[in-house]
Amino acid sequence: MTENMSCYVLCDPNKCTGCKACELACFAEHNKENNDVAYTVGTVTIPVTPKLYLTKTEKYCMPVQCKHCEDAPCLNACKKHAIYRDENKQVIVDQSKCIGCKDCVMACPFGAISILPVSDNGAVLLQKDKECVKAASKCDLCTGIEGGPACVRVCPNEALRLVDLNEEQLAKSIATANSLYDSRLS
Amino acid sequence: MALKQVQTTCAYCGAGCQIMFTVDTATNKIVNAVPAMGRTNQGTLCLKGHYGWDFINDPQILTKRITSPMIRKGGKGSRLEEVSWDEAIQYVADNLTKIKKKYGPDSIMCTGSARGPGNEANYIMQKFTRACIGTNNVDHCARV
Amino acid sequence: MRQFVKGNPDLCIGCRTCMIGCVVEHEGRRIFEIDPDGYDFNPKLHVVKTAKVSVPVQCKHCENPACMAACPVGCIKVINDAVVIDQKECIGCKSCMQACPFGVIDVISQVGTSQSDGSKRVVANKCDLCVGTGNGPACVRVCPTEALKLVSEEAMQESVQKKRVATAEAAKAIADAMAD
């Protein structure tokens, strides 16, 4: 039997209209507490740093975000051990440990990570030389946030959904078993 | 500075890379070496091609460049003394002639060189061995 | 994002032309004229060879450099978007060396310098992307197998964007399959 797997958010590009509601919701959800970001744009004092990235091709669009790989290349590439797997098997970046070396960006085959400024107390954090602190930014499935991933919640077109392959796989295998049973009769 | 450029073949391995040297003709020194477009090297060089030319200015690091013929006038074990070219050539010719007369041409062995001198000098060496000394005792360090 | 030089172990043949290229670029061509004991040979990158890998290893020019944060005298600076050690100010405390997770900082002694006790100054040394030479990184230029590449911010973004488009295309294929 397959191991217990991590979950991830997947978009149906056939439904996505590219409205960016997910990016903003993600940013707001993660900066509500420390940076006072509410749901209206007027209150934002810091750079917008989402953890999923709307990507447009010629024919369609969708946000790209972390697949929480089971053998995560980003986690394996990180020399600072700033990327870890939490108790729910989600792959999480500890931005306080990240030094912005970009190895995870190179290692990720999906383009799901960007290096973005880090803010606290409503302002961008600065390094010794006054440059802003930057860290790897990627989907953490809104771990610990009530209601689950904000992007899924806000999508007006229901293009995003949280995939739990553990359940889906079970359902699929039962369906396959059933169909085998059905075909046996014919 | 009067600069000129000369293209030649690298002498450090059988790949036969082409190098373009820039030379200051006033001081007779190499200023620069860059890869040239050769059939085998296509504008690339390894470390020896890039940085293996300053020996030519006799920097006195490992061994000294020899700039005068030398003879051990006092025989084996004596000191090497600088002599004129005429004296050196005559000395070699006399000794080789003496040995050839005493022991025959096959008692003399000569080598070509698989390194810097080039094909023409090798041709001359084997011609000298065969036509002048009269033996086929000529070989080179092919097996190193 | 800051640019950096990246080695490719599939192309590297371990010849170390890059290491000499680095020294020549930083010492200047006087290296071929002066007394061979008159300068130090301190490459700012090193070819590492294990049973499986040969590749030059050098500074990643991190966005929040751990070395810079660890430096007590502030001699690690960002110049032209490269993380650079000012060796004149360095006190040789080795903090940066310890802080760097990549092992790309060395501590070297400098010829022609001296401390009050007469010993040579010892300072930190690492890749500075040949900043200020106007020629770009020498290691990239001299490598005979093109195993070193300067990864620019644009190249990085282009690569991430390509991957994102491919991810979107795959998601489309999944969605289409599930719709059937």
Add this chain to the structure above:
Amino acid sequence: MTMGVHEIEDAKLIFNFGYNGADSHPIVQRRIVRAKQKGATIICADPRVTECARIADVHMQLKGGTNIALVNAMCNVVYNEGLVDQKFIDEKTVDYDAFVEVIKKYTPEYAETICHVPAETIRKAARMYAKAPSAMILYGMGVCQFGQAVDVVKALGSLALMTGNYGKPASGIGPVRGQNNVQGACDMGALPNNYPGYQNVTKPEIQEKFEKAWGVKLSNKVGVPLTHVPQRVLEEKDPKKQLHAYYIFGEDPVQSDPDAEEVREALEKLDFVVVQDIFMNKTAEFADVILPGTSWNEHDGVYSCCDRGFQRIRKVLEPPKGVKLDWEIICEISTAMGYKMKYKNTEEIWNELIDLCPNFAGATYAKLEKYGNIQWPCRSKDDSDKGTVVLHQGKFANPDGKGKFYTADWRPPQELENEEYPLSLSTVREVGHYSVRTMTGNCRTLRNLEDEPGWIQMNPADCEKLGIKHGDLVKVVNKRGWCITRCNATERVAKGATYMTYQWWIGCCNELTIGSNLDPVSNTPEYKYCNCRVEKLDDQAKAWEYVNTEYKSIRERMGIKMVGKEAV
């Protein structure tokens, strides 16, 4: 090489045997890397994890000294699994049946007991090689520097024959020749059996041609190979065969030849030794006369690169006062001995020799200027003959035009490991130094990169057993001699095997190598196999002092004034 260096990157499959391009010819290795990037399959047979082995699809890490058993086993698989090109064999080759008789015994399982390469790996490699649309074999000194060497070359050639891998682009068999002009010295007849252009000294019609051209009677007796010199000086009883004089031109046998002690004894015993070179070296210490020649970059001429390519070399600098052009020196000696030789320049010499060599006749200076590089054979002076990239197209160079099958049974190396000397020692290449290093050792940055006393590559398990660490000075010793060098602990070499490069004065591995086991055909010494013991040196400070003092003293003997120079 039967092909061109530039063709390597288009190979579909490269079988790299005992050849370490990354250290000996980085710019050839570049083509192997490019071939891999273009999708070529790479098979590597080497006792070490070389750069090529590292990127290979199959690496057969054979035990040193077992080459022919491995090649025979690959031929055995190709034969038994019916992977041969029967049409090619029938039409273009001879002696197939006798060859098959020998390889029958070499099943992969049998070879595994000799080579320590798993039978399944041998099968896999043989199948890959035989099934490739075209396959190229590259080999180097890992094949040639054994007492059994020419047999292996012929066996590799037979592997290519039985699979029809000749005469098409990016196929064939390539000995990648080491030194810059070793191909050229052979081309020019600096060989005891051949006049220039590989024309045999024993053939009356050839002898007659050269006698006519040179106006003198010539000997038809094959001469002495270089590696026989010590024996002909020290041991030969027949006075007619003894050597008494040695004219050494652009070589340093004390450093480069095996069993340095024996070479030194021979040079001491010779009546008369002439050394013609550019720098003082270890051989010059034994010279009765030293004649200073010109260096690369100070004279004109032609080199032949490893794939038969003639290329011009040009005078870049004026030579220092006091030296003479190499060919001028020899011409003057010849003239003083009564055989007049006089030339205006290298082009005049070149024109004389290409007219005597049908295979070079078309490669004039004018055409070399025009095309940059001409691979011989180039027979016509007409501009349309640009030389020949691929040899053996249509027919082979043998008199009957056919490829000849041959292999032999495996013979072990002469000197094996034993209780007293439990490790094997092989000589290898240092990427940043050339040959005996009189040139590169005088280059500042190359000296910075690698200097005395060199390294001995050893498996970490062997180091641990001896209690030595990476970088420690150690003593390497066998019955012929000893030296001191640094330990390089690396997983790239197998347990029980050690490797050293041969250009160091202090870490001088040729004090240990074996001079007596020569290949019967090529007379190449067994540089790649002898035994040794590595000893731990408890007092490292004292050992370093020895290294530094010794280095300083040899440099002084080589004419370097040490004043103001720091010790190494």
